[in-house]
Amino acid sequence: MKADFRLDYGVSEESGQEGKHPPGALSPDALLWTRFQSGDPDAYEEIYVKHIPSLYRYGLRLTDDPDLVKDSVQEIFMELWDKRENLGKVSAIRPYLYTVLRRKLLARAQGNARWLQLEEENENQLQASxxxxxxxxxxxxxxxxxxxxxxxxxxxxxxxxxxxxxxxxxxxxxxxxxxxxxxxxxxxxxxxxxxxxxxxxxxxxxxx
Known part of the structure; x- marks a missing residue:
C-alpha cells in the first residue's frame, strides 16, 4: 500500500489565506491591512507577531547571513509603519511581505558571495506535463x-x-x-x- 509522498521536512507555516470568505467580502488579511493603514497599532503588532518568524525562515532560504536577514526584516517593518498611508491594498499579507523581503535582500546582497544565487532558468526548459x-x-x-x-x-x-x-x-x-x-x-x-x-x-x- 502506497502512502503520500509529502514534503514534511520541517515545520509547516500557517497558510497566508485564512479560509474562505463570502464573495465580495474582504478577506481577513485585507481587513487587517486596512486597520493597519489607518494607524491601528494593534493591527501593526498583529502583522508583526504573526509573520516575522516565517519571514526570518524564508530569508535564511535565500542567504546564509542571519544578520542581513534580521536587519532587512526589521527595516521592512519600520518602513511599513512609516509609509503605511501610501501603500496599496493588500489582500494576502504573507506573499506581499515575502516579495518585499526577497527584493530587499537581493538589493542589499548584490556582490555578496554569501548570497545564494538563484540562477535564471531558460524559457525552453518549460515543458508541458x-x-x-x-x-x-x-x-x-x-x-x-x-x-x-x-x-x-x-x-x-x-x-x-x-x-x-x-x-x-x-x-x-x-x-x-x-x-x-x-x-x-x-x-x-x-x-x-x-x-x-x-x-x-x-x-x-x-x-x-
Missing part, C-alpha cells in the same frame, strides 16, 4: 523517511529549495509564488514537479 502536480506528489512512503528527505532537499539547487519552501512550508499557491519570485506560474509548477521528481529519484532510485 499531462499529470497534475497532485499525481506526482502522490505515491511512495514518507512517514519514516523525513530525515532522509531533509538531507535530499539540501542537495537541490537554491531555486528548487526556495520554491519547495514557499509551496510546502508557507503553503502558498503557484500564483502567489510566481508573484514573489517573478516567475511565470507555469514555470513555478514545472520546477516544483521537477524538484519532487529529483527528490524521489534520490530517495528511491527512480524517476517518475
Amino acid at each position: 499531462g499529470s497534475p502536480e497532485s499525481e506526482i506528489i502522490e505515491s511512495e512512503r514518507s512517514a519514516i523517511l523525513s530525515g532522509k528527505l531533509r538531507e535530499a532537499v539540501k542537495k537541490l539547487n537554491p531555486r528548487q529549495q526556495e520554491l519547495l519552501h514557499l509551496k510546502y512550508h508557507a503553503r502558498l499557491n503557484n500564483m502567489e509564488i510566481a508573484e514573489i519570485t517573478g516567475m511565470h506560474s507555469k514555470k513555478v509548477s514545472y520546477h516544483i514537479r521537477t524538484a519532487i521528481g529529483i527528490l524521489q529519484g534520490m530517495m528511491y532510485g527512480k524517476d517518475l
